[in-house]
Amino acid sequence: MVEQTAAATHPVKELKLTKRSSLDANPWWAQGLIYLVLIVAGLITLLPMVNVWAISFSEAHEIYKNPMMLWPKSFTLESYKYIFNTQVLLKAFGITVFVTLVGTFLNLIFTATGAYGLSKTHIPGHRFLLWIVIIPMLFGAGLIPMYILLKNIGLLNSIWVMIIPQLVAPFNLILMRNFFWSIPESLEESARIDGASDMRVLWSIILPLSKPVIATVGLFYAVGHWNDFFSGLFFISDNSKWPLQMVLRSIVIDFNMLNMGTQNTSTLNDSSQLVVQPENIKAATIIFAIVPILVVYPFLQKYFVKGIMLGSVKG
Numbered sequence: 001m002v003e004q005t006a007a008a009t010h011p012v013k014e015l016k017l018t019k020r021s022s023l024d025a026n027p028w029w030a031q032g033l034i035y036l037v038l039i040v041a042g043l044i045t046l047l048p049m050v051n052v053w054a055i056s057f058s059e060a061h062e063i064y065k066n067p068m069m070l071w072p073k074s075f076t077l078e079s080y081k082y083i084f085n086t087q088v089l090l091k092a093f094g095i096t097v098f099v100t101l102v103g104t105f106l107n108l109i110f111t112a113t114g115a116y117g118l119s120k121t122h123i124p125g126h127r128f129l130l131w132i133v134i135i136p137m138l139f140g141a142g143l144i145p146m147y148i149l150l151k152n153i154g155l156l157n158s159i160w161v162m163i164i165p166q167l168v169a170p171f172n173l174i175l176m177r178n179f180f181w182s183i184p185e186s187l188e189e190s191a192r193i194d195g196a197s198d199m200r201v202l203w204s205i206i207l208p209l210s211k212p213v214i215a216t217v218g219l220f221y222a223v224g225h226w227n228d229f230f231s232g233l234f235f236i237s238d239n240s241k242w243p244l245q246m247v248l249r250s251i252v253i254d255f256n257m258l259n260m261g262t263q264n265t266s267t268l269n270d271s272s273q274l275v276v277q278p279e280n281i282k283a284a285t286i287i288f289a290i291v292p293i294l295v296v297y298p299f300l301q302k303y304f305v306k307g308i309m310l311g312s313v314k315g
Contacts, residue, residue, distance in 0.1 A: 051070065059073070116202050119180035134170065137170040166228075
């Protein structure tokens with residue numbers, strides 16, 4: 001009798017599942033429209049980058065003939081030879097690498113320790129501390145108070161002005177705190193029974209289980225440091241301490257060459273003497289500034305989405 005009842009109700013379940021799947025599926029024209037929008041958006045994003053890449057490897061006379069190109073014409077490496085012989089650009093690159101590596105390392109240390117403390121809801125004043133973190137996400141003091149503060153503590157015209165004021169980002173702190181909160185407390189309790197301290201638990205249990213969120217937050221911090229030029233623009237007046245993005249801005253927008261390169265910049269206007277022209281140098285510098293951070297992303301991509309999703313399970 002039970003078998004007959006199950007057999008009788010089984011077609012009904014299949015019919016319901018079929019109806020639901022047919023309702024959830026997009027019609028063919030909607031699916032085609034989605035693909036069309038995604039392809040157009042992808043081309044709009046990708047084509048300017050391909051154009052800059054092609055210009056950076058093309059000779060100057062070809063650029064003036066075909067300003068919109070998707071493949072290098074009269075292939076040359078002169079623009080890259082020029083920027084790799086540029087002391088100002090190489091120094092700015094070194095400053096940016098230092099700020100990115102040291103800044104990201106310090107960011108992760110302060111963010112992880114702060115997030116671990118906030119993940120413990122039994123701590124007195126937990127909600128108050130959490131609100132102290134949330135409020136700066138909504139309201140900021142402004143540029144002038146920030147400038148006065150950095151001047152009073154002696155950080156102006158220092159490389160550390162690009163690191164210390166950005167030690168902890170509230171969004172990243174909350175993201176990591178939610179991830180820590182999702183880790184079962186039984187793991188920590190078993191470690192404490194064995195006599196482990198809070199720092200030992202954090203270092204030996206929490207952090208090894210948190211590789212996805214560490215990679216995600218670390219990528220956020222690294223990209224932020226690499227692309228940061230506001231700190232150099234507002235807080236560093238000495239151009240010998242400028243990061244790479246400030247030098248790139250100077251080349252692309254102001255075309256202030258800062259006495260770069262081994263060749264005389266006054267001859268850049270004489271196309272008969274030089275293969276390299278201002279457009280070549282601009283394009284090559286843009287590629288030079290973008291490629292390093294793009295190389296890092298594929299190694300962290302597998303952790304990226306996982307870290308975002310797991311960090312949003314609780315909280």
